[in-house]
Amino acid sequence: MAQQRKRNPNGAGTITKRKDGRYQAAVYVLQPDGTRARKFAYGKTWAECDTKRRELLAKVDNGIPVPTRSAKLAEWLPYWLDSIIKPRRKPSTYDKYEAHVRLYLVPMIGAKRLESLGVADVRRFLVQLERKATAATAKESHRVLRTALTSACREELITRNVAGLVEPPRAPSRKLSPWTLDETLDFLAAARKDPLDAAFVLAITMGLRRGEIVGLRWADVDLEQRVLYVRQQTQRRRGVLYDDDPKGRRRRAVPLPAMCIAPLRWHRMRHANAKERAGEKWQEGGYVFTTRTGRPVEPRNVYRSFTRVAQSAGLRVIRLHDARHGCATILTAAGVAPRVVMEILGHSQISITMDVYTHVVQDTQREAISRMDRLLKRRPDRD
Structure with missing residues (x-):
């Protein structure tokens, strides 16, 4: 029987037998912080311990860090x-x-x-x-x-x-309650005199998120070609407004519905008048929706105005984000393909579009089943 090696070349580690009968390998390995430390491995036999020693040495040769003590x-x-x-x-x-x-x-x-x-x-x-x-x-x-x-x-x-x-807990889905078509039309009629009328039209017809509305700049709006570019969003974090990429970093170009053109043109005229009245106090940032001095409007104030208009119209108060849901509901009910709805709203996955608006899909399925029933209706028996 070949004699087992008791010592290894310098840098190759050592193997010793413990008092409990097991074998222990010791190898200097690289730490995550760049230093070197001694790492121990154990085995019931010398051969098992030698295999672990070789595995550690292979990581050392490849520059792979092996922490000697796991962090909490x-x-x-x-x-x-x-x-x-x-x-x-x-x-x-x-x-x-x-x-x-x-x-x-x-x-x-x-x-x-x-x-x-x-x-x-x-x-x-x-x-x-x-x-x-x-x-x-x-x-x-x-x-x-x-x-x-x-x-x-x-x-x-x-x-x-x-x-x-580990399978994560199952959280109950939030029940969506967007406005009906009649409620949406009542809101749009009541919002015409509000300074943020154009913002609400964009939220309902294009499903823009609140941050996307606040971060919209005139350079992103092409009224001649009727295209709106969603390139950024504006959020408030720890008391400071900042610009960021849209959610999911999905920048998109969306055709402007015809009903958005007039409100945006009226808003641009009011915006120019406000800039003239502010004079030197105006802080030019290129934003579409601003305060009296040109600063971007506060995100929370957009929702406050949205709530005030809804209450004045006698409507139930919903989240501004539910107006985005309502946009998808209307698009889906109108027969627009889910993939197109996904691109308009900037969803990262088609499953999000389908999961959120399942109730609309179910209505479409009922209609399809009814048509099938009519087509497959059994003919009267022959005499």
Whole structure:
């Protein structure tokens, strides 16, 4: 029988036998911060331990970091937010992720280390959070944790994403209640005298989001060719207005409906008069909807005006975003293909369009079934 090697060349690590009968390999490996540290691996036999030693050496040769001690979630999650999310994602996304990390993930599961975090730990966390908050909150925290662990896998801190193995909670879908066609027409009639009349027409006929309305500039509106370009949105974050890409970074060019042209032309005339009256106080930013001094209108004020007009018309108050839903409802009921509706509204996936407006699709299905019944109606029996 060949004699087992007790020593390895310098830098190749060592294998020793422990008092408990197991074998222990020790190899200097690269750490995520660029330093080197000793990593231990264990096996029941010398051969098993030697295999693990060789695997560690292969990672050393390829420059792959092998942490000697797994970081706690409470340590990894803040690093992930500041180093990975903040430079690459939208500020609103960072704020949402940061809130879930601060309020739920770190307090409830932050003591767990990345390598020791198991499927049962994630499942237990989700059950506790659902009881403490809501299923929707637990579902969102699950998504944040899964995204953070995916980054940890990419940096080779862990070998698998246990959050991806756990099914997230099922949150009840929000019941949509957009206006009917008659209610929509009553609102548009009542909004004609409002300074934001053109904004409401765009929200209803084109389904623009509130941030897209506030961020709209005259350079994005071509009244001659009847085209509107959705290139950005304006949001308020931590007391500051800022411009950002549209949701999902989906910039789009949409034909302007004929009923939008007149309100936009009237609004442009009023905009020019306001600029002349403001004089030196005017702050030119190119925005379509502005304050008396040219600054972009506050996003919350758009909804306040929307609510005020709805109440004055005796209509039930809905979210401004529900007017966007109403746009898709009208388009779908008019027979517009879902793919076209998706492009007009800027949805990232066709499934979003179909899921949100299922009730309209069901009505279309009923009509199709009724037509089939008429076509397949059994002929009278012959005498």
